[in-house]
Amino acid sequence: MTEQRRTGRGERHLLGRRTFLRGATVAAAAAAVGVPRPITAGAASAAEPVLHLTYDEANGSTEFLDAVGQKTFGAHVVNNPAERVPGVRGNAFRTDGFSTWATGEFTAPITSQMTVQTWIALESYPSGTEKPYEELTSSSIIHQRTETAGFDLGVNTYGEWWFTATIDGQVRTLTAPWLFPLYEWVHIAAVVDGEAGELRLQMDSSEGTQEARLEIPAGATLDLAAGAPLVIGKAAEDETMDIFLVNALDAAYDDTKIYAVARDKATLAVEYTAAIAGAGTADEALQVTGLRFADDVLRPRFHAMPPANWTNEPHGLVEHGGNFHLFYQRTPNGPFKSQMHWGHMSSADLVTWTNHADALHPELNDREAKLGAVAGEGLTGQGSKGIWSGDVVSVDGTAYAFFTTVNYGGPFDPGVTRATSSDPDLATWTKDPAGLFDRTGVNDMRDPYLFQDRDTWHMIVGAAVDSGGGLAHYTASSVDGQWTRVQAPFSTVEFGSMDIGSVIWEMPVFEMLGTHDGTDVYILVANPIGGTVSKLTEPYTRGVYWTGTWDGKQFTPFQATPKPLDVIHGHLSPAVAPGPEGKLVGIGIVDERSSSQMQLDLGWAHTYSLPREWRLLADGKTLGQRALPQLQTLRGTKQSVTDVVVNGDNRLDAKGSQVEILAQVDPASTGTRYGISIAASPDNQEITRIYYDNGDLVIDKTRSSSGFDNEEAVLLRAPYDEAAFGKPVRFHVFVDHSVIDVFVNDAAAFSNRIYPTRKDGDTALSTGILLYSDGGETVFSSVDVWQLRAPGRQRVRGERSRRPSS
Template identity: 45%
Template sequence: MAIALSCATNGSAFAQTSVNTQAAIDWRFEGADKERPQFHTQFAQPDFVPGVSGRAWRSDGFSSWVSAPLSLDANRGFSVEVWLALESYPSGYEAPADRLIPASILQQATRDAGFDIFIDAFGRWGFRVSTSGGAIRVQAKEPFPLNKWVHVAATYDPYSGEARLYLNGQLLAAKKTRPAMFRPAMSALEIANSWQRAPLGAFNINGLNAAYDNVKVMGGVLSPETIAANANSNTPPPAARSLVVPETRFAQDLQRPRYHALPPANWTNEPHGLIRRGATWHMFYQRTPNGPYKTLMTWGHMKSEDLVHWTDLPIALRPELQTDDFGFDMKGIWSGDVVTGPGGFAFAFYTSVNHSATFYNPGISMAISDDPDLINWKKAGPLIDRTGVRDFRDPYVWFEGGEAHMIVGAALGSSGGLAYYRCANLASRSCWKRQPPMAPFNEMDVGSEIWEMPVFEKIADGKYVLVANPIGGKVSKYGEPTTRGVYWIGDWDGATFKPDSLEPKMLDVLPGHLSPTVARDAGGELVGIGIVDERRTATAQLRAGWAHSFSLPRVWRLLPDGKTLGQSPLRSLEQLRNGSPLDITLAGSGERQAGDLGRMTEIKALFSSLPTQGTYGVTLAVSPDGREATRLYYDVERREFVLDKTHSTAGTDDEGPHILRGAYDEAAFGKPRDFHVYVDHSVVDVFINDAAAFSFRIYPAGVNSTGFGILSTSHTEAQVQAWRLNAAPVTLDQAEPR
């Protein structure tokens, strides 16, 4: 029986029902919800995953939300309940905390009406309700839990003027004002979509990346006892099973790689901190977990036993606040390195950025983990500021001579280069001391503004390799010089690197692969994995729902000339081969087709006779009618590799030059004879003579653009072997968070 009460507020009388409630919204996502919620998504269908009971709806973080009409009585008050598993905090602008536009867990709101359960990029969350007496805002004291199912509830009682916020059946916070009618909004109820957008170019960046189940909105006010009982009425499964990205989301995507490592969805960039702990490899990387755009970087994390099959793990490091409005890494966790240090602890060094003019912005910060799985980290805070350099980023760390050594990509004023530091005792945050320049960087630079992602490793007895990625200044993505990795071979005496030549060598014959991270395998071989960046428009990335891929792992070595880096595919990649190879000999001139094994292939073309003039090479991603084809060939006279993408795609999403040329060192690598090519949808990795390497992107639009063969302007003969390859999807870790 309803209990009718009345009171006066600002001269207006209204009635309120204190306990009895009636569900206006009750979504269980089982396909038979009577309210028939409307699912909004840019993909072919909504995502559904295992839920608290039955199935749950999975948002993608940037394009999807659910809505339905909702009418609430201003006099009765209301109650909201929802089960939620949140993978990550929403994205936001790289701006001071008070300029963030929060996301919404659930809302029916405008600026001055309705209600909103909100959350921002730092996990600060709460409940706002508009009343005839003004807005009431209830704020939780602790950040919202991640990677676990939780029960969230909120109520507003107009009779008492009290708004309440609950988590897992427990009252978190409440705020009581004078009695006031609820002021409903005339908009739809929406979950995972804020009432105010946060545009960033083609993107909206304050969506929510989560799984939802059992969403209820009721007229009337639920009692605390009822909310506690509802929270305890289900035993949800591990949230990891619900935060998986369903295969259906990208099932029809012709460009998404299937055996290259990349996050399950959204945006990635440089891998870094590749480290082997026991038999397990861990790789950290730049990640925006909420959409295919770059902002407020976090450190993604994945592991592998063989560098071929990967498991995605929870975000390792994310921007945080130490006070109400400031954190030393609040603007982003940029690239860095992970090493095993004293006591077997793992030490993560990263570039931290904030909004201070003086406090370590940018800075190099450290986090420490004693977790064998490297999931849990404790931040130690900033170590080094940019005193002495104009800008810097991306530390690389190694141990030598009883000390830790760190190099950091830097803007030195007149050129890019490195800042160099040493530390004798990692237990002291103040131990890092700036050293004199380790090399003559102004003479080594290519006209850049700053170097990024340095690597420094012993490559052979008495020889070291220094790798950097110069950017800015005269360097640009599609210009000359082009943004790409460069390296030097030289001598190291423990304090100074003396390159054999001041002129850098190109890490790749053709641009397209950047910023490798390296570590040694059990046999001591040096393995590198880089990023193969997008060469298509931001709008195309938005439509795809993901951006960038990691390269295949490469084994690094010093070639017999003693001055050139050689790169080979990791032998473990052979386990991807599916069945017996196609094996065919092709002779003659012109273009000759070898076969068609789909969009995931490994191709080896061994030329037994090499022309003395003209060109020869391979054709890839060829359509049956020849309208689409990618041509990769060697120009004998010019000693250059040429990538001809003029007819790679009939679509309009690609960008950048369609003809790429790169000098090839025949003296170091030998005349190109062995073309070893891996094709994985839009990503291509190439190895020449098991020594030279490069990677690039293509975007054939045709479903059947999967043929391959060889080409030459004069008579050649080549033995072609090719394998259809299996997919190696990145799996999601099923462990419950500790």
């Protein structure tokens, strides 16, 4: 289906799966911008509103008082509370994008004139279910409508927005010729002026006053949707994906008003200027308040993760402007996967993270043509179906983001394209107008990764080849230059011999790991998926790696069979870059083992691993991983015991759901099985065991959770390479509510998800820590337990208003 949408006079087109009759073209409306029209209803500026919602109630209140009619509006609340955040004046109402909105009864003596106005700050455009342009189901900023009457201020997933009103029985739609801005308080007004014969849209923002007009018959009247509710923050027509509502709005609202007169352009502009001078910032308004997850005993506190909603792989870890920046896959509108954005956070030490506005979001290819304006050469590769994973490099003060662009067919579906930023904080990005290359030469591709070798830049991209998963390889003389595909395979060993039965490799990484016997040793990481690879059965979806040598053109692995990145699966797709001390650091995703219903109930999905420091072990072939030393800055109070002889379970006095445990074992005094147990309830009805068992590393999650839909409540066992890692004598474990990171001998590692849900009120009960030994006594020479603080994070720092780049 073509993405072209024609916009001739009187032509029917789809908005929100409903058919509207356009009374004029967008081009005609745009041409009328700024043309004054007389106000024939008297002194509109002096009129009083017939509805006024201030949203000044307390945080969490589910009621909103109409200051005019003294009627109570209600907040629809299922998953998240009715949050209040700093507004333009007083408080503002924060909608979460999928489960909160406001609704109430509205009646007024409106006939030929009306003005609907509100302050709003959008964090993102509504998601939808990723459909071609002509099939989009949109969202609404505010509406009161039925099939045959009412009005609607609508917006779609690309930031196009419009005002629809039923005039004398005919639906009229005025589409704004500019996109709705993100991360900025703006004041919008939709005006019906039947006496002057026009509809008007006005936005006052940092760009000044923008206006669009559409002629209607003089003397026309508005058909109100009598008896229909007034709804703020959700579409008139729901679109769902599985159990998720996917077309609500992620925004903050303040001072919503309706007038029974047509307010004029100058009056509205003066109101904006007067209020914006003392307004709070959109950065503050778009925060997730502490109320949202206050009683959530599963949400991690000291792991890097978005403020809310859905995430997937972190990527593009890079040092730029004196800070580390991490980008990540994100749906900002809810705990579901749709219309991928690039989220963005930064840190000085890879421990304390600051959340930022999204760096990249899907945009419409050849938008000018679709809006009816004169199309130039058009835009391609803008990720109309999502901006997927990639990599970022910083060169001479400029950062280059390379990402996977996915569209609805046509060029660069999928493909790779690029964006650049010279901001020290990487707040604004400019996309290339066209993609760099598409999947020509391979069956499918995704997730570019860059490295420089002498005067040549190399890019590897995860690919599907005829034999299964593999890589595509490209080179360029400069990072901003022309990329050429290398015909020779990236590896001297055939991909078919290296693969584990997948369809495609994702998120590749290639870095120099260390030197052994005078030879530089490189590591290639891939994440095979599809085919026989599965999330819950062997071969597992997980990160794997090869070590070997690099001659400047090809990688020669030491062995064809890959090694697992983690001893036990559960962590994958790490973003990798030199860390604070120049040593390689990896941060991956630790994905959920919970149902869609639980993710909907919680309001978030997935988290990241703790930062791991990578190194080459003494055998010259094996990756060693340990917790980043900077994590020690999170340590609070400490409890210690020494020389504890354990045979069975030994419960420590120390406990907690946000702790670091360092247990040292006497290598000469161990049982057959030994380790530690965490997240244990007082009666051990909930408990997770981590232990070594005669050559295997084990995590027993069969009782990790009671009363939770855990899809992997099983015992997981995997071979432990004792020749490379040494006999397990040092267990370094981090517990952060539902995510754990385990390091053995500062060499072997795994991360996993557990879901201890038992609590007394808001207090978690499954916080016990036990030492464990079976098949003989084990001597724990020392055990230290630190309570860990949650680092200051999740605040947006100094963002600029985000205007769409295309």
